Amino acid sequence: MCRSSGSPPVRESDHVSTPSTESVESSVYIITSGGRKIQAQANILASASPVLEGIIDSWKKHSRFDKTILIPGVPCEAVEVFISFLYSNLCNEEEMEKFAIHLLTLAHVYMVPQLKTQCIKALIRRLTIENVVDVLQFARLCDAPDLYLKCMKLIANRFKPVEQTEGWKFLQNNDPYLELEILKFIDEAESRRKSTKKQLQAQSLYFQLSEGMDCLLHICTEGCTSVGPYDKEPNKNRAPCSKFSTCQGLQHSIQHFATCKKRVNGGCVRCKRMWQLFKLHSSICDQSPDTTCKVPLCRQFKTKGKHVNNKKEEARWELLVRKVEAAKAVSSVSLPKTKKLEHQDYEQQEKPRSFGEAMNCHVSVAC
Structure with a gap:
């Protein structure tokens, strides 16, 4: 005592x-x-x-x-x-x-x-599945918001085992208002999780496309194992490029684009993707149209300008360009270590398999 x-x-x-x-x-x-x-x-x-x-x-x-x-x-x-x-x-x-x-x-x-x-x-230190409902009731009655929130989060994260406890059964029979409050909190928490996941997926996509633009510029200006600018001979004896994870795949797509018989208007999916990548590069390229950019079609896209009948589609494209530019600016700045780790961990779990997937879903993400 x-x-x-x-x-x-x-x-x-x-x-x-x-x-x-x-x-x-x-x-x-x-x-x-x-x-x-x-x-x-x-x-x-x-x-x-x-x-x-x-x-x-x-x-x-x-x-x-x-x-x-x-x-x-x-x-x-x-x-x-x-x-x-x-x-x-x-x-x-x-x-x-x-x-x-x-x-x-x-x-x-x-x-x-x-x-x-x-x-x-x-x-808070002693919260368990068995006592969380009882503690939640006291937290609400005693105006303890920190304790109330901790209880709510525990219930939301472990709802199935909590649902089997005597405390939950008593709550259902005696306090339906609090039961409704808990279920509403769980629903809102699930909505927040889905929204956060969607935002992280979109962010991962924009970072991938930003890296793709850097990789495209690297191939077209420096040259790599099998593709390079016209004034440089690719070094085919060199080991696969380790600078960008998608470099080899992008080189194969460029080679296909150069030799494909169907072309873009003929319905070749791979060519359409490359066409979009070239257009995306020209949209974020900071060189003037008079300057010779070594990325194919860059000057043509800039000279052609925005003559698009579908204004809604063009608005989506402009939004995509802004998002990729923002991702490019962020990637050029050193992020805090914890943020980098979180982004890397998420990319390992949610990363699209190829640029084809990225370009296929860019319109829906931009919306």
């Missing part, structure tokens, strides 16, 4: 004798639900709790002689720990283990913020 350096409260089971160390006027008696009386000093209780201070002040105004405070509905031992805390401002782990819920209730009712904070932290 907690103890203070000052005079501790005196507990009496049946009757209270007049203390010899303090005056009768300063004595207050706490009566628990089990009929136990706990003697304490009025000035200490008043200084620790504004609610108790108001009760004690009302006695003085009305010259009341029966100075007793009834605290029902809480185990006697929990009330003893509570009064002891008002003296010492301390509570050990064993007491928290036994009476955290009851102490939270008392701290809320009698406005003792220090105890309330300690109870919330203790209950």
Whole structure:
């Protein structure tokens, strides 16, 4: 049991004798639900709790002689720990283990913020599948938003096992409003997860297309294993390019584009993808049309300008260009290490298999 350096409260089971160390006027008696009386000093209780201070002040105004405070509905031992805390401002782990819920209730009712904070932290550490519904109910009643949110998140993440507990079954039968509140929170959490996943997929796609633009520029200006500019001979004896993960695949697509008989208007899917990549490059290329860019069709696209009948499609394309430019700007800046790791981990799980997939879904993502 907690103890203070000052005079501790005196507990009496049946009757209270007049203390010899303090005056009768300063004595207050706490009566628990089990009929136990706990003697304490009025000035200490008043200084620790504004609610108790108001009760004690009302006695003085009305010259009341029966100075007793009834605290029902809480185990006697929990009330003893509570009064002891008002003296010492301390509570050990064993007491928290036994009476955290009851102490939270008392701290809320009698406005003792220090105890309330300690109870919330203790209950968060001790949250389990079995007790989370009960703790959630107390968190809502005792205005503990941090504890309430922790409970809600645990229920949302582990709803199936929580649904099998006695606490959930009791909640269904006695508090349908809170049940609805929980189900609504779970639905909103799932919507947020889906939205976040969609945004991460889109972000991953834009980073892939940005890397594709760099890879295309690398092939057309520096040359690589099998494809390069007209004034450079590709070094076919060189090992596969390790600078870009998609370099070999992009070289094969360029070779196919150069030799395909169907061409873009003939319905060749691979050629259409390359056509889109060349167009995307020209849209983000910062060289003027008068400057010779070594990427095929760059100058033609810039000179042709925007003569598109489908304005909606063009708006989608412009949005894609802005997204890829933004991804390119972000990739050129060193991101925090944790963000890099998160992005790498996500790319390993959600990365499209090829540029073909990226170009196939770019319109829907841009929308």
